[in-house]
Amino acid sequence: MTKIDLNSDLGEAFGPWRMGDDKAILEVVTSANIACGGHAGDPATMVETLKLASERGVVAGAHPGFAD
Numbered sequence: 001m002t003k004i005d006l007n008s009d010l011g012e013a014f015g016p017w018r019m020g021d022d023k024a025i026l027e028v029v030t031s032a033n034i035a036c037g038g039h040a041g042d043p044a045t046m047v048e049t050l051k052l053a054s055e056r057g058v059v060a061g062a063h064p065g066f067a068d
Contacts, residue, residue, distance in 0.1 A: 004030075005031050006029045006030050006031075007029060007031045007033065008033070009033045009035065009063055010022045010032045010033065010034055010049050011034040011040070011041040011045050011048075011049035011050075011063075012040040012045075013040070013041065013042070014042045014045065019040070022049050022052060023052055026049075026052050026053055026058050027056065029058055030058060031058060031059040031060070032049070032053050032058050032059070032061070033060075033063035034046055034049050034053070034060050034061070034062060035063050036063060036064045036065065040065070
């Protein structure tokens with residue numbers, strides 16, 4: 001059987017600025033790129049998104065930006 005990896009960029013919030021519904025997306029993806037530092041995500045958002053991904057068995061990778 002063919003298997004497809006459904007991937008999404010997540011964790012792109014910074015402080016009070018929220019973007020997207022990471023929790024809902026993590027219910028349907030199999031892997032996620034978590035925004036890092038200069039790209040968009042702040043430390044608290046990165047940790048929360050990684051925790052949510054782990055709880056759902058979603059493979060996580062880094063999505064660094066130029067400033068990183």
